[in-house]
Amino acid sequence: NRKHRLAYDVERVVQEHLTYVREEISDGWDLIHQEGEMKVYRREVEENGIVVDPLKIFHSMKGVTGHEICQYFWDYQYRMEWETTLDSTKIIEVLDPDTVIFFQMHKRVWPAAQRDSCFWSHIRCISNSEEDQPTWLVVNYTTPHHLAPIKSPHVRLVANVALICETIINEPPLNIQDIKRENIECKLTYVAFVNPGGWVPSAALRSVAKREYPRFLKRFTSYVLEQTRDKPILF
Numbered sequence: 001n002r003k004h005r006l007a008y009d010v011e012r013v014v015q016e017h018l019t020y021v022r023e024e025i026s027d028g029w030d031l032i033h034q035e036g037e038m039k040v041y042r043r044e045v046e047e048n049g050i051v052v053d054p055l056k057i058f059h060s061m062k063g064v065t066g067h068e069i070c071q072y073f074w075d076y077q078y079r080m081e082w083e084t085t086l087d088s089t090k091i092i093e094v095l096d097p098d099t100v101i102f103f104q105m106h107k108r109v110w111p112a113a114q115r116d117s118c119f120w121s122h123i124r125c126i127s128n129s130e131e132d133q134p135t136w137l138v139v140n141y142t143t144p145h146h147l148a149p150i151k152s153p154h155v156r157l158v159a160n161v162a163l164i165c166e167t168i169i170n171e172p173p174l175n176i177q178d179i180k181r182e183n184i185e186c187k188l189t190y191v192a193f194v195n196p197g198g199w200v201p202s203a204a205l206r207s208v209a210k211r212e213y214p215r216f217l218k219r220f221t222s223y224v225l226e227q228t229r230d231k232p233i234l235f
């Protein structure tokens with residue numbers, strides 16, 4: 001059902017991510033970083049000399065639900081509290097209660113030109129079968145917008161990013177209100193297809209990505225654990 005002008009795009013991209021997230025890590029993916037439960041994989045891909053390496057990160061953490069992780073990732077009001085690689089972020093359009101359009105200025109990564117990004121950001125709960133917990137996901141996908149003109153010297157990023165979360169309840173007590181945070185666990189998959197939108201030295205970009213993605217996810221997940229510690233569990 002058409003709710004807004006991008007509803008079909010959102011549906012298509014969400015279904016694509018749901019299809020690929022289950023795909024096992026096949027050959028061609030290199031494990032580039034491992035830290036506790038976090039495993040970071042990368043494929044080396046270049047499109048006309050530009051590094052567009054897909055990133056896939058698996059992580060699991062106790063004490064938080066997939067809904068909480070996705071909510072804090074999607075909701076713009078928290079973004080500048082955990083995102084250290086942004087100069088600014090702002091909502092330029094609200095398409096529906098679960099879909100907004102952001103414009104972001106990313107911190108400059110020397111020697112590359114400063115990047116900006118404009119994407120629709122959609123949050124969704126997918127209840128698979130009633131007995132186990134639903135899957136929550138957020139997709140950030142580049143889209144043009146008249147309120148986000150591309151202005152030199154900034155270079156527009158092209159990004160397709162998804163955060164897909166499952167919630168596990170260990171030793172479920174008889175009734176749901178007795179569940180404590182130490183009984184819950186979130187298993188997340190983060191995928192990022194980022195095209196820098198213009199040439200960046202390959203080795204420099206690869207080393208920045210290898211350092212920044214794990215740092216970014218670790219900082220984000222620690223932030224959510226901190227924010228939710230004393231709050232009622234949001235399933």
Ligand SMILES: O=S(=O)(CCO)c1ccc(-c2ccc(C3CCCC3)c([C@H]3C[C@H]3c3ccccn3)c2)cc1
Pocket residue numbers: 083085086104106109112115140157159161192194195196200205208209212213216
């Ligand atoms: O998960 S999100 O949707 C969160 C919303 O903000 C997301 C995360 C990361 C990026 C991003 C943007 C720019 C770059 C590069 C390209 C040329 C110069 C900077 C990179 C590569 C370098 C990697 C990186 C990873 C994480 C953080 C920063 N840097 C990544 C975009 C969106």
